[in-house]
Amino acid sequence: MARPVELAVRIGWYIVKNKYLRGRKRFPLVTMLEPLEACNLACEGCGRIREYENVIHRQLTVEECLAAVEESGAPIVSIAGGEPTIHPRIADIVKGIIARKRFVYMCTNALVMTKVMKEIPPSKFFCWVIHLDGTGGNHDIAVSRKGVYQIAMRNAEKAIKAGYRVCSNTTLFKGSNPDDLHDLFKKCSDMGFEGCMVSPAYDYQAVPNQQLFLTRKQAIDVFKQVLSPDKRLGIKFYNNPLFLQFLRGERSYPTCTAWSNPTYTIMGWRKPCYPLADGHTQKLDDLMSKQLWDQYGNAEKDPRCANCMMHCGFESATIFGALQRPRDAFDLVRSGAITKSGITAA
Ligand code: SF4
Numbered sequence: 650m651a652r653p654v655e656l657a658v659r660i661g662w663y664i665v666k667n668k669y670l671r672g673r674k675r676f677p678l679v680t681m682l683e684p685l686e687a688c689n690l691a692c693e694g695c696g697r698i699r700e701y702e703n704v705i706h707r708q709l710t711v712e713e714c715l716a717a718v719e720e721s722g723a724p725i726v727s728i729a730g731g732e733p734t735i736h737p738r739i740a741d742i743v744k745g746i747i748a749r750k751r752f753v754y755m756c757t758n759a760l761v762m763t764k765v766m767k768e769i770p771p772s773k774f775f776c777w778v779i780h781l782d783g784t785g786g787n788h789d790i791a792v793s794r795k796g797v798y799q800i801a802m803r804n805a806e807k808a809i810k811a812g813y814r815v816c817s818n819t820t821l822f823k824g825s826n827p828d829d830l831h832d833l834f835k836k837c838s839d840m841g842f843e844g845c846m847v848s849p850a851y852d853y854q855a856v857p858n859q860q861l862f863l864t865r866k867q868a869i870d871v872f873k874q875v876l877s878p879d880k881r882l883g884i885k886f887y888n889n890p891l892f893l894q895f896l897r898g899e900r901s902y903p904t905c906t907a908w909s910n911p912t913y914t915i916m917g918w919r920k921p922c923y924p925l926a927d928g929h930t931q932k933l934d935d936l937m938s939k940q941l942w943d944q945y946g947n948a949e950k951d952p953r954c955a956n957c958m959m960h961c962g963f964e965s966a967t968i969f970g971a972l973q974r975p976r977d978a979f980d981l982v983r984s985g986a987i988t989k990s991g992i993t994a995a
């Protein structure tokens with residue numbers, strides 16, 4: 650199943666409606682929903698399982714999840730965690746969101762996804778996003794458990810055969826091997842993944858081994874190799890071409906637009922953003938104020954933003970930036986189409 654045209658149309662109309670008709674300066678584009686923070690893995694670079702260690706046993710109810718989705722109003726809901734497939738009511742959460750005609754992206758390490766596949770049928774509104782940080786042993790090292798890569802790829806194949814939309818999501822750390830990542834992206838593209846998403850890891854303070862994380866300069870150097878044009882032959886990236894240029898250091902943005910990706914957790918909305926939680930709030934409006942974003946969004950405002958290049962902060966910045974620049978807007982619209990050779994027009 651390919652990326653539905655309706656998705657681009659809905660996002661386009663949603664932006665026009667909120668920005669131009671309603672005159673909203675800040676509004677959600679993607680709701681990041683974390684129904685639980687527990688996981689069946691314990692990756693060395695994971696911030697969540699450490700940040701929420703004291704409340705790791707807690708889970709959102711179906712009603713709480715749907716209320717957050719309604720409060721946000723965004724057309725896309727990215728479900729993560731923790732590992733969302735181990736939430737006992739995950740199928741009801743997904744079905745409830747789809748019933749509201751929102752597009753759901755379920756981020757998973759894929760270990761138990763086939764169990765959930767029995768309860769959630771394939772749909773244009775639903776896409777698996779499989780965590781893959783390399784091929785074979787490289788992924789197993791990243792997730793700190795042997796054999797996970799094999800299970801993830803086997804389950805991805807089953808999902809594609811069963812008619813699900815499937816993407817991959819790869820996080821880059823210090824030591825990520827560009828050639829290995831190229832092999833991974835090529836393999837996923839050949840298998841029928843809808844696209845490969847990439848982002849550098851955020852340097853979560855809760856992670857003991859800070860040596861894992863790339864500085865912004867190091868990340869750009871690696872992305873220049875990973876995303877070099879000759880290496881993209883036959884690879885379908887899911888990120889938009891402007892964000893890929895940003896990762897290669899070919900464009901910059903004065904600040905992130907992380908207000909467009911608010912994250913709802915067992916403690917409430919993370920404040921201010923997906924990577925940082927200086928607090929939590931029960932009111933989404935608290936995340937949309939100018940006063941808040943005067944304090945966050947780049948290294949001058951907060952040094953913890955210095956190395957951040959995450960898609961939750963900057964892929965939306967490319968979209969909102971393109972609204973001011975017709976040439977960028979044209980490139981974004983054009984990238985919605987996949988060329989005949991199967992390469993995204995990046
Ligand atoms: S699979 Fe995801 S949520 Fe689980 S430990 Fe790894 S990074 Fe964290």
Ligand code: SF4
Nearest residue numbers: 905907922954957962
């Ligand atoms: S740049 Fe700062 S505020 Fe923006 S997403 Fe990254 S960590 Fe959050």
